Amino acid sequence: MTRLILPASLANRPLNLLVRDFFYPALALVLSALTLAFATLGEFKALAEWHWTDVLAEGGMALMVGVWLVYVRGSRPAGRVTTWLTLGLAAMLVGEWVDALDEVWRLPKAMVWDNALEALTPLGMLALTVGLHFWRQEQRVLSRQLAQRERFTRDHRAVDRVTQLADAGYMAEQIQLERGLGRAGCVLMLGFDGFDRLTREQGLQAADRALEAASLTLLLNLRPQDLLCRYAGDRFVVLLPDCNAAEGERLADELKAALAQLNFNGRDGQRLRLPVRAALRATAGTQSPEQLLLDLLQAL
Amino acid sequence: MTLQAQLDALLPLGLGASNTGLPPYEIDTACLPAADHAALLAEFAHHRGVALAWPEQALISPRELITLLAPLREAGADSAFALGQLLLPGHYGLASQALLQAGSLADMLQCLCRHAGRLTPLLTPRLLIDEQELILVWTDACGLPAGLRGFIVDLHMSAVASLCAWRAGRRLPWRFSFDRTAPRDRAQHAVHLGTALHFGCQVDAMRLTRAEADVRWAATPGMASTALARHADPQALRRGLLASLGDRLLRQLAEPPSLEVLAAELGVSPATFKRRLARHGTHYQAEVDRVRAHVAVYLLGPRGQGRDTVAQALGYFDGANFRRSFKRWTGMAPGAWALG
Numbered sequence: 001m002t003r004l005i006l007p008a009s010l011a012n013r014p015l016n017l018l019v020r021d022f023f024y025p026a027l028a029l030v031l032s033a034l035t036l037a038f039a040t041l042g043e044f045k046a047l048a049e050w051h052w053t054d055v056l057a058e059g060g061m062a063l064m065v066g067v068w069l070v071y072v073r074g075s076r077p078a079g080r081v082t083t084w085l086t087l088g089l090a091a092m093l094v095g096e097w098v099d100a101l102d103e104v105w106r107l108p109k110a111m112v113w114d115n116a117l118e119a120l121t122p123l124g125m126l127a128l129t130v131g132l133h134f135w136r137q138e139q140r141v142l143s144r145q146l147a148q149r150e151r152f153t154r155d156h157r158a159v160d161r162v163t164q165l166a167d168a169g170y171m172a173e174q175i176q177l178e179r180g181l182g183r184a185g186c187v188l189m190l191g192f193d194g195f196d197r198l199t200r201e202q203g204l205q206a207a208d209r210a211l212e213a214a215s216l217t218l219l220l221n222l223r224p225q226d227l228l229c230r231y232a233g234d235r236f237v238v239l240l241p242d243c244n245a246a247e248g249e250r251l252a253d254e255l256k257a258a259l260a261q262l263n264f265n266g267r268d269g270q271r272l273r274l275p276v277r278a279a280l281r282a283t284a285g286t287q288s289p290e291q292l293l294l295d296l297l298q299a300l
Numbered sequence: 301m302t303l304q305a306q307l308d309a310l311l312p313l314g315l316g317a318s319n320t321g322l323p324p325y326e327i328d329t330a331c332l333p334a335a336d337h338a339a340l341l342a343e344f345a346h347h348r349g350v351a352l353a354w355p356e357q358a359l360i361s362p363r364e365l366i367t368l369l370a371p372l373r374e375a376g377a378d379s380a381f382a383l384g385q386l387l388l389p390g391h392y393g394l395a396s397q398a399l400l401q402a403g404s405l406a407d408m409l410q411c412l413c414r415h416a417g418r419l420t421p422l423l424t425p426r427l428l429i430d431e432q433e434l435i436l437v438w439t440d441a442c443g444l445p446a447g448l449r450g451f452i453v454d455l456h457m458s459a460v461a462s463l464c465a466w467r468a469g470r471r472l473p474w475r476f477s478f479d480r481t482a483p484r485d486r487a488q489h490a491v492h493l494g495t496a497l498h499f500g501c502q503v504d505a506m507r508l509t510r511a512e513a514d515v516r517w518a519a520t521p522g523m524a525s526t527a528l529a530r531h532a533d534p535q536a537l538r539r540g541l542l543a544s545l546g547d548r549l550l551r552q553l554a555e556p557p558s559l560e561v562l563a564a565e566l567g568v569s570p571a572t573f574k575r576r577l578a579r580h581g582t583h584y585q586a587e588v589d590r591v592r593a594h595v596a597v598y599l600l601g602p603r604g605q606g607r608d609t610v611a612q613a614l615g616y617f618d619g620a621n622f623r624r625s626f627k628r629w630t631g632m633a634p635g636a637w638a639l640g
Contacts, residue, residue: 161348161376168487199385200466204347232378232491294486298495 020078027090031097034117042105055103062096065089081134088128095121148219151227151239152177160230162208163215171229171237172289178241185283186248188238189296190218190255192274195234202266210234210264221258223251235297245282252278303599303613307550314413314427316547320537324544325417327442327580330359331535332421336392341368344383348375362421362442362540366452373451377485380451381492384458392418395536398524405464405472405508405515409436412460415528416441416543418536423456424543433602434513436460437594438504441540443580450480453504454489460506461493468515474508477501502597502630541580542587549591554615556592559584593629596622600634607634 069089076082098117107114149165151174158170171187178185192198192214199207211234218228218236227239238255240248256278263271279299281292312318325331334355345352350371355364372379389396395411395418402408409427413436416424421441428435444452457476465471475496476489482499483489489497528536539547548565549556557565562584563573577583592614599610611622626634 167377167485169485196385196462196465196471199382200462204344204382204386208347232487233381235491290486294490294495297490 017078023073023086023090027093030094034094034098035101038101038105038107038114041111042102042107045104045106051103055100058096058100058103062093062100065093065096069093081131081138084127084131084134086131088124088126088131091120091124091127093124095119095124147224148222148226148228162211163230165215165228165230165236167229168231168237168290168293171227171231171239172293174227174229174239175283175289175292178239178283179289183242184244186240186243186245186251187281187283187292187296188240188248188252188255189231189235189279189293189300190238190252190259191233191235191277191300192259193277194274198264198272198274202264202272206265206267210262213262213264214259217258217262218255221255231293231297235300237293237296239283241283245280248280248282252280303595304553307553307595310428311547311550313429314410314425316426316550317414317537317539317544320531320534322534322538324539324541325362325421325442325535326541326576327363328361330357330361330364331417331538332360332362332365334358334360336390336418337365337421338368340386340390341372341383344379344386345372345375348372348379350375365422366445366448369452369455370448373448378488378492380454381458381488384455384492385462387455387459388412388419388463390419394524394528394533395419397522398528399463401519401522401524403516403519403521405468405513406434408464408467409434409460411525415533415536417538417540418533420456420459421540422452424540424546425456425460426546428598429510429513430603432510434508434510435598435602436506439543439546439594441543443542443582445581450478450483453478453480457504457506458492464515467517467519469517472508472515473512474506477503477505477507479504503594507602541576542582545587546591549588550595553592553595554613556588589625589629593626596626596634597630610634 069086072085072089073082076085095118098114099121102114150170153173155166155170158166160167175187195207195210198210211230214234215228215230215236218238222228222238223240225241227241229237229239231237240251243251256276259276260273263273266272277300279296281296281299283292285292287295307315310316334357338355338360342352342354352368352371355368360368372383376382389399395415398411398415399408399419402411406427406429409425412419413425413427422444423438424441426437426439428437438453438456461472461474464474471494473496474494475498476493477498478500479502480499482497486497527533531537545562548562559573560570563570566573568576574583577587596610596614599605599613600607605613607622608619611619614622616622616625623634626632
């Protein structure tokens, strides 16, 4: 017989990390133990006694809660929010599981522990709600970090790998939205002269770093309500809501100057500067946002 | 001058290949050193964080090259264009050197077309220079999977546009025609290639007016082209099976040689030739139609010739017959045609 020995490294591990690593095995253990308890202590119901809709509904609930649990744990870093969400979902899962099991086995009347366990479902819901409340607070902090990168709507598929900015399609949607709001605004496109040459001679890494530096510079110089997207390549596009032409020109000049000041790091320690181009248009108009952006690109 | 005489004059200038006596390479011919293309693709894949299986053997086939390219399509919306910038002149030995030794746009493109077997083994560029325009048409070297065609065409167009811009010191005002429907988002194409984009054309082509194409730059002349012409690197002069078939058909456009004649020229039986074409995803009639459709589209569009003149040049006795064929090739009436 093999003996289970805890590796020495585990003994000193902080509790929350232990919980993180042994969460699924522990949960599986609890669910199997419950199943075993029902199978040994209870009396198996004849198939005729089964309420199929209940079995499917309660079994299905347990299954779905399990799926949500896996997704939540898979997509979030550990922390207070995750702990509450996980605890809530796990409690709901156990409660639903017991609920499903007593459709299949009948426990003696004297046993009440199963009823107590079923109460885990509402308790889990409560914990989940607490988690969601903390999540909302967390999201406010994160949204502040994402200001100038997104407005009103989120589409993770549009986010660029290098600059963490949204793409041309997202900008087109936002221009349409701005038109719908009936505000006067401007769209500004910025790009470098000879960026392709930089890529060719300095390599992909250097080009990516230059784009990252440019995007950060622009973000620092934008107003809080503005939106910055990466159109494609080295072309950036800025939505300036609530902004007349004169103000737009002024902002365009400022941003252009900020980019022109940037020094990019070349391969062999050399510092490079590239000339900057800009083009400005009003958001209003009859042409499609996509065409507006293409016109801006051509005007650059 | 008859159409065939015009084509015959254009063929050695980059529209086709001179007969070198070298057998064409096929989709499964292991003829490309892994170190050439695969090394470049591996660098790009590493940069984009994509896993790329390094080929085990020293020589890979066009099919294996396509397999290496396929996962890179998912490496970002701009992957075709970013990778395209790295593709040429590349590190392909003498052929790359010859590209750099060319001192003008026309010379460089001719050099590219002549050595496509080494420089762009998947797609064969064909150069067409008439009084008004310079046109670079991209044709299949030995077939491409339909799902990857758009990506590979973008890759090659971006490679040539980027190479030209680099050598000329400025971006050239290329106009692009694509043999596919417009993508949802044109931003990547517009930024990397330019805003003159035409989708839904029958050919994949890049065009400049003659005045725009008259670009020269300082280059150090060298012997690379001469060495290549003397078979210093035979693969550079080899053509893909479909490209070499296209060359052959262009030489006899009005009365295309039959399947049996073509098979005999290759020294195989008609059945073997048919099987070989099938392995490249095509058949004899499809290739004849494709070449004729390309020529008809060129004559009707850029050349602005009348329907009847084109019908005659392609060997049709009456316009109605030509109209029907054209409809079958392109799904459009010849009258409604414009290259864009």
